[in-house]
Amino acid sequence: MVTGASGGFGGYALDWLRRLAPEDDIVGLIRDPRKAAKVESKGFEVRIGDYGDIDSLMSAFGGVDRLLFISGAPGNRRSEHAHVVEAAKRRGVSFIAYTSLAQADLVHNMLSTDHVFTEAKILQSGIPHTFLRNNWYLENEALLFRHALKTGRLIYMSDEATVGWALKREYAEAAARVLISGNEPEVMELSADPTRYGELAQALEAATGKAIEAVDLDEEQFVEALRDDASEQTVQGMVEVQRLIAHGDLEVESDDFTLALGHSLLGLEDAVKEVLSKQHLL
Template identity: 40%
Template structure:
């Protein structure tokens, strides 16, 4: 029985990966939830999943967390600017623990992406290569949930704001990305050396997203495309930290250049199932 550990297992993606692994018939007893706060993983422990303390910022916790682990999913940290140091600590601990495979959730087309977010992902990919650890790259595209958070505001004001121009975005749901990760982790074949560009089956512009929201809600919603700097200012004005607002605006500007598009249907190729449609995603958001 292969022991599989998932870092950040109480996060939005991590929990879904565990769900997807269990759905694929992976025994709970073979799973390790590596988490910063074990109290938040009581529900996972109740399912028979081993819960171990693992804090990216406290490398001493990682050796015990990874003991006996054969396959490790390193879910990228959300601490932008600190991620490379955190990921490096995980990689070093995995090497000490003798982990046989590390899967890393990187960014779509990380090595050529114009997005500011790409830099730490590229550095982590390079660190994995330098470590000598067998590894597989799961280059995740955009989560559709990132845009669906704007649905209530778009309905309130009759406008969806962004800076993506006519760029097409190949979104998928977190559950789709989680299932792709589970397919790799639970697969019988050795995926070491593979690079998976993961994105949704379909793509759409933000104008098409606005039109879908309007059609389903029965209210007018237009897409209002702004210059990157102006969009950042709007995000700051509604309370987002300046750095985070800048990253979101930069990501939209990158989308305008095609950075969030991929037509390879990489997720469904791994899972054997279609990714969420725009219609279904918007319907789910409107239901709340």
């Protein structure tokens, strides 16, 4: 079973699982019945379950052996994630692959605390598992790319800190392969090569043929620069992310990603092109 099956990550994971296992063995869990047709149209069985409703999860998890547990949205994430783990345990799920965050047990930031909580719940459950500690989706930088193409400046506020950017579909492929394998370690740090924003600016320039300068700003300058491009809430969220990047929370050196995939990641320039194309920026 893939949870969050109507979302971007879940959709990619289902597509990869189709290549790795019989379609009849794959089930998608979604919260909103109105989105069922989107997943069913691909030929997958769909079950309805809400992380906030443990009874719905108990019903949906019947007969599920291996679970790709895609983390939910911030808010009531701890209680919701606890429901998922409890339902999985009571229904006899034999393996959980959980999408966590890079270095979750070593850092302390706005994102890590819920993941640490969930990892602990899974450990306490006794269910065999792999924590997929995903670094950062390159798609998350789409707003900065859009701003850079407009101004010629890729702005950031994280000094020389590095990030292990990769495409969401690559993280989803790794998750699908781990779910099928069952022989992976308990923790996998899924990170591409550590990369600075200056290098990302170079890749953006190469991908578009436009001159792009990487510009390190302080927080006030960063907020002001993006004021007309996004809501105040969105910009503040990006500030929080820039803070954790500057702190080194996404600085990871690991070969777990390529080991999980069985092949190399897409090069940064081509990955940037893919993001730009999907955002209709090319």
